[in-house]
Amino acid sequence: MKKIIIIDDxxxxxxxxxxxxxxxxxxxxxxxxxxxxxxxKAIMQHQPDLIFLDIQMPKINGFxxxxxxxxxxxxxxxxxxxEYAIKAFETHAVDYLLKPFSKERFDKALRKWMDQRExxxxxxxxxLLEAASLTPAQSQRIVVKNGPKIKIIPVNDVQYLExxxxxxxxxxxxxxxxxxxxxSHFEQALDAQQFVRSHRSYIVNVQQITxxxxxxxxxxxxILRTGARVPxxxxxxxxxxxxLGL
Amino acid sequence: xxxxxxxxxxxxxxxxxxxxxxxxxLLAAACVLVSNTLQYYLPQQERYWYILVLSLALSGxxxxxxKYLLPLLIADNGDYYAFLSRSWYVRFGVALLLVGCMAxxxxxxxxxxxxxxxxxxxxxxxxxxxxxxxYKLRQQLQPHFLFNSLNSINALIGARPQEARKxxxxxxxxxxxxxxxxxxxxxxxxEELEYLQLYLDIEKVRFGNRLSTVFETEPASLPFKIPAMLxxxxxxxxxxxxxxxxxxxxxxxxASTVKDGLLExxxxxxxxxxxxxxxxxxxxxxxxxxxxxxxxxxxxxxLTVQATGNVFTTTVxxxxx
Numbered sequence: 001m002k003k004i005i006i007i008d009d010x011x012x013x014x015x016x017x018x019x020x021x022x023x024x025x026x027x028x029x030x031x032x033x034x035x036x037x038x039x040x041k042a043i044m045q046h047q048p049d050l051i052f053l054d055i056q057m058p059k060i061n062g063f064x065x066x067x068x069x070x071x072x073x074x075x076x077x078x079x080x081x082x083e084y085a086i087k088a089f090e091t092h093a094v095d096y097l098l099k100p101f102s103k104e105r106f107d108k109a110l111r112k113w114m115d116q117r118e119x120x121x122x123x124x125x126x127x128l129l130e131a132a133s134l135t136p137a138q139s140q141r142i143v144v145k146n147g148p149k150i151k152i153i154p155v156n157d158v159q160y161l162e163x164x165x166x167x168x169x170x171x172x173x174x175x176x177x178x179x180x181x182x183x184s185h186f187e188q189a190l191d192a193q194q195f196v197r198s199h200r201s202y203i204v205n206v207q208q209i210t211x212x213x214x215x216x217x218x219x220x221x222x223i224l225r226t227g228a229r230v231p232x233x234x235x236x237x238x239x240x241x242x243x244l245g246l
Numbered sequence: 247x248x249x250x251x252x253x254x255x256x257x258x259x260x261x262x263x264x265x266x267x268x269x270x271x272l273l274a275a276a277c278v279l280v281s282n283t284l285q286y287y288l289p290q291q292e293r294y295w296y297i298l299v300l301s302l303a304l305s306g307x308x309x310x311x312x313k314y315l316l317p318l319l320i321a322d323n324g325d326y327y328a329f330l331s332r333s334w335y336v337r338f339g340v341a342l343l344l345v346g347c348m349a350x351x352x353x354x355x356x357x358x359x360x361x362x363x364x365x366x367x368x369x370x371x372x373x374x375x376x377x378x379x380x381y382k383l384r385q386q387l388q389p390h391f392l393f394n395s396l397n398s399i400n401a402l403i404g405a406r407p408q409e410a411r412k413x414x415x416x417x418x419x420x421x422x423x424x425x426x427x428x429x430x431x432x433x434x435x436x437e438e439l440e441y442l443q444l445y446l447d448i449e450k451v452r453f454g455n456r457l458s459t460v461f462e463t464e465p466a467s468l469p470f471k472i473p474a475m476l477x478x479x480x481x482x483x484x485x486x487x488x489x490x491x492x493x494x495x496x497x498x499x500x501a502s503t504v505k506d507g508l509l510e511x512x513x514x515x516x517x518x519x520x521x522x523x524x525x526x527x528x529x530x531x532x533x534x535x536x537x538x539x540x541x542x543x544x545x546x547x548x549l550t551v552q553a554t555g556n557v558f559t560t561t562v563x564x565x566x567x
Contacts, residue, residue: 010454011454019404080389100399
């Protein structure tokens, strides 16, 4: 028996998927969720084989939810109209269903999933997420998991980002949070006017900078409002000056 | 050629050459001048006397020019000055003809150029207008709302066909209302509220118990008029942020009162103070409404927003025409 979770904020949209799934005795819907928070919990609890996922949902969208899960199940997106998402899908999707979708289209997506399961590959989902993380919502906030809790950090609350092995440390007024992403990901996703890669291992929020002091030869150091000190390399200094309009 | 004719008439070669060079260079300058003048000032139709005057003036000027220049450059050998004074009429005639021709050619050429440019401008303007219209249509149809509603109907058809039928009816009425409304139209609040109710009914089918609405309308405010396509986007905005910014139930409060002769509409929605930042401008996608109010009334103070606790309040004041 394969386990399925449906995540969509509209009850009728969920019931549509359930109804279409009735013709598949080998598949069982273990839970229906109406937002991303429930989704994360349910996925951790049930370890489903496949999820149906809406994109526009309360608090965190479908992409942000997926980012919070380490063991990602196969995903079939269900969405009404989302230009950005569609662009992302075109290159990397396992499959996506545009609402309203027919039973035939639904069956096709499931067949595709079953075929892919025989030759599994986690790559598409990862690439899809990379592409999708460039949607506007993601340049405004960062969603992180803090123990069992999910925290949404508005980008203005971010002081600076620091590389830490496979993770990025996001320093905020409430301490730091870890996210399993690369520095170049954040460099791309965040607004380049506000967030500057000041150093190979640092991205700084220019609105937080109070002054920049020289430090050893060729290097500088940025002092933030909180007193935090962020290293600035030679090339980083050029970029910072540009962003600050100096 | 002029030099050849002159030397044929018995003048020495240097005299002939200087005479023709000076007169031809000056004539060429006059032609350039007329062409340049017409490039920047094309006469209106039926004002061709302007061209005639211009040609006459330039030819006259040219004549004066050579009249003073030639005797300075060429020493008199008796016959030459006599020949000069006899040839003024011929020279003037030739010059007028040449400058006149140049003027006509310039007028024709620049008129043609201008027509081409204006045709291009017209095509560009037409394209812009069409793009704007298409954009407006797309906005009016609200694809996200439409496709999600159709998806809900699709789901209802199997389980509760009666409700599906009702929703098709509501959606049709709503879309008809959308198409009927023009941006510049003014509509009684009463009618706009009925139209809004259709929209809310559809949204309630989609979101079920999560969405509820409270109306507090002062009876005196109902006959007041408001610009079309203003209230619904306002409420749509409130619903969007109420539903997508919180995970609990969303109560939208819509109130209308009359204050100092102005109609005052208030829309309230819950929001999460921690993760949203309504402090940034008017935020919450209200910019287009702000812009419309400014275009209609030339006032920036008609839309105000307020965030207290976890309630976001949008207030719009509408002057009456």
